[in-house]
Amino acid sequence: MxxxxxxVAAFAGLIVAIQMATHFTGSGYHLTQLTMSAYYSLLAIGLxxxxxxAGQISLGHAGFFAIGGYITALLTTHDLSSRAGGASRWLxxxxxxxxxxxxxxxxxxTVHPWVACLVAxxxxxxxxxxxxxxxxxxxxxxxxxxxxxxxxxxxRIVLGTEFLGxxxxxxxxxxxxxxxxxxVSGKAALRVPxxxxxxxxVIAGMVLLLNLIHSREGRALxxxxxxxxxxxxxxxxxxxxxxxxxxxxAAFAGLxxxxLTHYNGGIGPSxxxxxxxxxxxxxxxxxxMANLWGTLLMSLLLNYLSLRGYFGTYDDAxxxxxxxxxxxxxxxxxxxxxxxxxVRDVFRxxxxxxx
Amino acid sequence: MKLLSVxxxxxxxxxxxxxxxxxxxxxxxxxxxxxxxxxxGKTTLFNLISGFLRPDQGSVVFGGTEVLGLAPHQxxxxxxxxxxxxxxxFPRMTVLENILVGRHLHSRGGFLACMLNLPFTRxxxxxxxxxxxxxxxxxxxxxxxxxxxxHLPYGQQRMVELGRALACEPRILxxxxxxxxxxxxxxxEMGRLISRIRGRNVTVLLVEHxxxxxxxxxxxxxxxxxxxxxxxxxxxxxxxxxxxxRVYLGxxxx
Amino acid sequence: MNPDLFFQYVVAGITYGTIYAxxxxxxxIIYNATGIINFxxxxxxxxxxxxxxxxxxxxxxxxxxxxxxxxxxxxxxVIDILFIRWLRGPSVLRMIIITIGVSILVRxxxxxxxxxxxxxxxxxxxxxxxSIKMGNVYISPQVxxxxxxxxxxxxxxxxxxxxxxxxxxxxxxxxxxxAARLCGISAKNMVTLSFMLSAxxxxxxxxxxxxxxxxxxxxxxxxxxxxxxxxxLGGIGNSAAxxxxxMILGILESFSIWVLPAAYKEVISISLxxxxxxxxxxxxxxxxxxxxxxxx
Numbered sequence: 001m002x003x004x005x006x007x008v009a010a011f012a013g014l015i016v017a018i019q020m021a022t023h024f025t026g027s028g029y030h031l032t033q034l035t036m037s038a039y040y041s042l043l044a045i046g047l048x049x050x051x052x053x054a055g056q057i058s059l060g061h062a063g064f065f066a067i068g069g070y071i072t073a074l075l076t077t078h079d080l081s082s083r084a085g086g087a088s089r090w091l092x093x094x095x096x097x098x099x100x101x102x103x104x105x106x107x108x109x110t111v112h113p114w115v116a117c118l119v120a121x122x123x124x125x126x127x128x129x130x131x132x133x134x135x136x137x138x139x140x141x142x143x144x145x146x147x148x149x150x151x152x153x154x155x156r157i158v159l160g161t162e163f164l165g166x167x168x169x170x171x172x173x174x175x176x177x178x179x180x181x182x183x184v185s186g187k188a189a190l191r192v193p194x195x196x197x198x199x200x201x202v203i204a205g206m207v208l209l210l211n212l213i214h215s216r217e218g219r220a221l222x223x224x225x226x227x228x229x230x231x232x233x234x235x236x237x238x239x240x241x242x243x244x245x246x247x248x249x250a251a252f253a254g255l256x257x258x259x260l261t262h263y264n265g266g267i268g269p270s271x272x273x274x275x276x277x278x279x280x281x282x283x284x285x286x287x288x289m290a291n292l293w294g295t296l297l298m299s300l301l302l303n304y305l306s307l308r309g310y311f312g313t314y315d316d317a318x319x320x321x322x323x324x325x326x327x328x329x330x331x332x333x334x335x336x337x338x339x340x341x342x343v344r345d346v347f348r349x350x351x352x353x354x355x
Numbered sequence: 356m357k358l359l360s361v362x363x364x365x366x367x368x369x370x371x372x373x374x375x376x377x378x379x380x381x382x383x384x385x386x387x388x389x390x391x392x393x394x395x396g397k398t399t400l401f402n403l404i405s406g407f408l409r410p411d412q413g414s415v416v417f418g419g420t421e422v423l424g425l426a427p428h429q430x431x432x433x434x435x436x437x438x439x440x441x442x443x444x445f446p447r448m449t450v451l452e453n454i455l456v457g458r459h460l461h462s463r464g465g466f467l468a469c470m471l472n473l474p475f476t477r478x479x480x481x482x483x484x485x486x487x488x489x490x491x492x493x494x495x496x497x498x499x500x501x502x503x504x505x506h507l508p509y510g511q512q513r514m515v516e517l518g519r520a521l522a523c524e525p526r527i528l529x530x531x532x533x534x535x536x537x538x539x540x541x542x543x544e545m546g547r548l549i550s551r552i553r554g555r556n557v558t559v560l561l562v563e564h565x566x567x568x569x570x571x572x573x574x575x576x577x578x579x580x581x582x583x584x585x586x587x588x589x590x591x592x593x594x595x596x597x598x599x600x601r602v603y604l605g606x607x608x609x
Numbered sequence: 610m611n612p613d614l615f616f617q618y619v620v621a622g623i624t625y626g627t628i629y630a631x632x633x634x635x636x637x638i639i640y641n642a643t644g645i646i647n648f649x650x651x652x653x654x655x656x657x658x659x660x661x662x663x664x665x666x667x668x669x670x671x672x673x674x675x676x677x678x679x680x681x682x683x684x685x686x687v688i689d690i691l692f693i694r695w696l697r698g699p700s701v702l703r704m705i706i707i708t709i710g711v712s713i714l715v716r717x718x719x720x721x722x723x724x725x726x727x728x729x730x731x732x733x734x735x736x737x738x739x740s741i742k743m744g745n746v747y748i749s750p751q752v753x754x755x756x757x758x759x760x761x762x763x764x765x766x767x768x769x770x771x772x773x774x775x776x777x778x779x780x781x782x783x784x785x786x787x788a789a790r791l792c793g794i795s796a797k798n799m800v801t802l803s804f805m806l807s808a809x810x811x812x813x814x815x816x817x818x819x820x821x822x823x824x825x826x827x828x829x830x831x832x833x834x835x836x837x838x839x840x841x842l843g844g845i846g847n848s849a850a851x852x853x854x855x856m857i858l859g860i861l862e863s864f865s866i867w868v869l870p871a872a873y874k875e876v877i878s879i880s881l882x883x884x885x886x887x888x889x890x891x892x893x894x895x896x897x898x899x900x901x902x903x904x905x
Contacts, residue, residue, distance in 0.1 A: 057702060059709070134887040140701040141646040145837050146886050149879040152834060156879075160872025208470040215469035215476060216455075216462045216483060223445045223456045230443035233405065234523060235431035235460040244466055274830060278709055285706055290447055313721070320713030324692065327707045331700075 004210055007293060008203060015199045019192065030308070031195040032186070037303035038198035039260040042205055044283045044299040045292055046252025049209055051281060052289040053218065054245040055225025056136060057144050059277050060151030064124050064250040066158055066272035068257030071120035072113065073170035073267050074163075081109035100174060113176035117258045124254025125247050132246035136239065148274065155272040169268030176262035184262040194263065201259070202296070205252060209292055221245055222290065275316055282323040288333020358383045358527055358558050359404070364413030366399055373399045374410070374582045381527065386549065386559040388569045388590075391579035392602065397562040398440055400579070401531050404560075405437050406430040418526060432460055434526035438516045440535060440562075444504045450515050451500040454490050457522025458483040486522065494518045494548070510541035517548065521555065528552065530561040534568050546572050570594070578602075616746045618863045624752050624821060626859020627759045628654070631814035632836025633843065633851035634763060635807040641783040641846050642803035645704045649688065649712035650811065651833030652719075656681045657812025658824030659719060662728045670733065678812040684715075685808025689801045712829065719826035729823045730816065737820075751820050758817045762810055763852065779803065831875055838882035
C-alpha cells in the first residue's frame with residue numbers, strides 16, 4: 001500500500017520542482033506547454049489502462065478527446081440570447097446558462113462551463129459505450145482497424161461540419177471557472193494555478209488508476225490480456241470488463257478534451273486526427289504498455305518536447321520512429337530494469353508467442 | 356446425487372462428427388475420468404460442458420439447472436472451474452496474482468469502489484490474499500509466489516493452473532490432461548494433489564492420457580472413441596472391457 | 610436523376626472501386642503469407658503515384674511508371690527486411706504497431722521529399738476533358754486505363770500464383786508454413802516476396818489512378834482503410850471477391866454524394882466497414898466458420 005503511493009508523492013515533488021525551477025530561472029512560459037502536456041497525459045494514462053492492461057488497442061482515442069472538446073466548445077460559445085424566452089431566463093437563474101460579454105462588448109447567453117463539461121464527459125462515455133459494445137467483440141487487426149475507422153469518422157465529421165467550424169474549429173471558448181478565483185484558461189497571470197490544477201488532476205487520476213490495477217478489477221482486466229478464455233473460465237465477464245475499461249479511458253480522454261479546450265480557448269479538427277490517436281498509443285507503448293508510470297513519464301517528456309517544437313518538422317516522424325524502435329527492440333517498454341535482457345532476447349529470437 | 360449430467364450431446368465440425376449422442380453423469384464427490392484415443396472428442400466435450408462451444412444437440416445439467424447456452428463466465432459462476440490442455444496462465448502476472456484472479460467470483464468490489472480503494476475493498480483484498488497464500492501452501496508453491504508464472508518450469512505451471520481453478524472454490528473441477536508434459540515424478544505428485552482435492556469437497560472430471568494416473572485416482576471412467584461413448588464403468592472393470600482394449604489400449608497408447 | 614448522370618456516378622464508382630480492390634488485394638497478398646494486416650498498405654499506392662510523377666519529368670510516361678513500380682517494390686522489400694523479417698513469433702499487437710509506425714515513417718519521408726503539394730500525372734491518352742462516347746455516355750479514357758491496367762495486373766498476379774513455381778511455393782507457404790519449410794521453401798523469402806508483390810501492385814494502381822484522383826503525401830491512410838473495408842467485405846484473403854467488393858464500395862461511395870455532402874464521403878465508407886465488422890466479419894463472400902478458424 002505504502003509502496004503504491006510513494007511514487008505518487010515523488011511525482012508530485014517532481015511537479016513542484018519543475019515549477020520552482022521555471023520560477024527561479026524566469027522561464028515561466030514553459031508552464032504553458034507543461035500544462036497542455038498534463039491534459040494529454042490524462043488521456044494517455046486512461047488509454048494505458050485499456051491498451052496496456054486490458055490489452056485492447058484503440059486507434060481512435062483522439063476521437064473521444066475531440067468529442068469532449070467540441071461539445072464543451074460548442075455549448076459554451078453558441079449564443080442563445082436571441083432565443084431568450086422565459087425558459088432560458090429560468091435556466092440562467094439555475095446556473096445552467098450564463099451571461100458573459102464577448103470580445104466586442106456584446107452580451108452572450110451560453111451554457112455554463114460546468115454544465116457543458118458534465119454534458120461533454122457524459123456524452124463521451126455514452127458514445128464509448130455505444131461504439132465499444134460492438135467494436136470490442138473484435139480482436140487484433142479487426143479491433144485496430146475498427147477503432148481507427150471510428151477515429152477517422154469523428155475527424156471527418158468535425159472537419160466537414162459547418163457549425164463545428166469545419167477546418168477552423170471553434171475558437172473563443174471562454175475560461176472554465178472551476179472555483180472562485182481558479183479558472184481553466186490560458187491567461188498568463190493564471191499560468192501557475194493552471195499548471196498545478198492540471199497536474200493535480202493527473203495525479204488524482206493516477207491514484208485512481210493505481211488503486212484499480214492493484215485490485216480484483218485490475219487483475220480481471222489484466223487477465224483478459226493474453227488469456228481471455230482462461231479469464232472467462234475464472235468467471236470474469238470479459239466483454240463487460242473490456243467495455244468498462246473502454247468507457248473509463250474514454251472518460252479520461254473526454255475530460256482531457258474539455259479542459260484543454262478551455263485552456264487553449266478553442267479546438268480544431270487536428271485534435272481528432274489519426275496521427276494524434278497513434279501518438280497516444282505510441283506513448284503507451286514507449287512507456288511499456290502495462291506500465292502507468294512509464295506512460296505518464298513518457299507522456300510528460302514527449303508531449304512537452306513536441307509542444308515546445310523540439311522535433312521541428314519531424315514531429316510525427318519522431319513519434320513514428322520511436323514507436324518502431326521500441327516495438328522492434330524493447331516491446332516491454334523503455335523503463336525497465338531488464339531492458340538489456342529484452343534486447344538480447346530479441347536478437348536471440350525468443351519471440352513471444354502469446355497474445 | 357448427480358452434480359453434472361450430460362445428455363445426448365452431439366457436435367459436428369464441418370464434415371467431422373466430433374461427438375455423437377454422448378451421455379453420462381458425474382455424481383457429487385466423485386473423481387470421474389474421460390479417456391479415449393486422440394481425436395475422440397474429449398476436449399470438445401469439455402468445451403461444450405464449460406460453455407466455450409455450443410453443441411448441436413443435447414443438454415448439460417449442472418447442479419440441477421440447464422447450463423447449455425450460457426456463457427463460460429456464467430457457468431463458472433455456478434461453480435464450475437476448468438484447466439486447459441494447453442496451459443493458459445496469465446502472462447505478465449506472478450504466481451500469486453494468477454491464483455488471486457481465481458478469487459474473482461468470491462469478491463464483489465466494482466470499478467468505482469476499487470478506484471476509490473474503499474475500506475470494504477481493502478478488507479476484501481486482504482481476504483483474497485489470505486486465501487491465495489493458503490492455496491499456494493496447499494500446492495507447495497509458496498516459495499514461488501512472486502515469480503512470473505509463465506517462466507516457471509512446466510510441471511509447476513500445471514500446478515499453478517490447478518491452484519487457480521481451486522481458488523474458484525468450484526463444486527466441480529474439469530481438468531484437461533493435467534499430467535500432459537509432466538515427468539513421472541511430477542505426474543505422481545499431480546495424482547496426489549488431485550486426490551487431495553477431493554478432500555476440499557470438490558468433484559473432479561478429468562481427461563487424461565496417462566493410464567496409471569487415471570486408474571490410480573478415478574472412481575469411474577467413461578471411454579470415448581470417434582465421438583461416441585463406448586464404455587462407462589469402474590476403473591478396474593474398464594481395464595477388462597474387450598471393446599475398450601480393442602479401440603484404446605490395443606493402440607498402444609497405454 | 611437522369612440516366613446519363615446515373616451512369617457517370619457508376620463510372621466514377623468503378624474507377625475508385627478498382628483502386629480499393631487493388632489495395633485490398635495488396636492486403637490479401639501479405640495477409641496470406643504472414644497473417645499480418647499491413648497498415649502501411651495505402652502508402653504503397655501513394656509512393657507509386659508520387660514516384661511516377663517525379664520520374665515522368667525526365668522519362669517517358671510508360672518508363673516512369675515502370676520505374677515507380679520498381680522503386681516501390683524495392684521499398685516493399687526493404688520494409689520487410691528492416692522491420693518484419695527478423696522478428697520471431699511477434700504478437701499481433703506488436704505487428705499492428707510496427708506497420709503503423711512504418712506507415713508514419715513512409716508518409717513523413719514523402720512529406721519531406723515531395724512537400725505538401727498535390728500532384729498528378731498527365732492523362733495517359735488525351736487530356737482531362739477528352740472523352741470516349743459509349744452509347745449515350747462519355748467516359749474519360751483514363752478510366753479505361755485504370756480498369757484495364759488493374760485488370761491485367763490482377764490477372765497476371767493470379768497467373769503467377771497458379772502457374773509459376775514461385776507462386777505455388779508462396780501458396781504452399783501460406784497454407785502450411787512448416788510443411789513448406791520441410792519441402793525446402795524459405796518462408797522468410799516468401800514473406801519478403803509478398804511485400805514486394807503487394808507494394809508493386811499498389812504502385813501500379815497508384816500510378817494509373819493519380820491523373821484522376823491526384824496524389825499527396827497523406828493519401829495513403831484513407832486508401833488503406835477503404836482497401837481494408839473491401840478486403841473484409843470480400844472476406845480477408847479472397848482476392849477474387851475483393852474485386853467485386855471494391856466495385857460495391859466504390860459505387861456506394863459515389864452515390865453517397867446524393868445523400869450527404871461530399872465532405873462526409875469517407876464517413877459513409879468507414880461506417881460500412883464498421884457495419885460489416887459488427888455483423889459479418891467474415892465478409893459477404895466468405896464463410897463465417899472459416900473466419901473463426903483464422904482466429905483474429
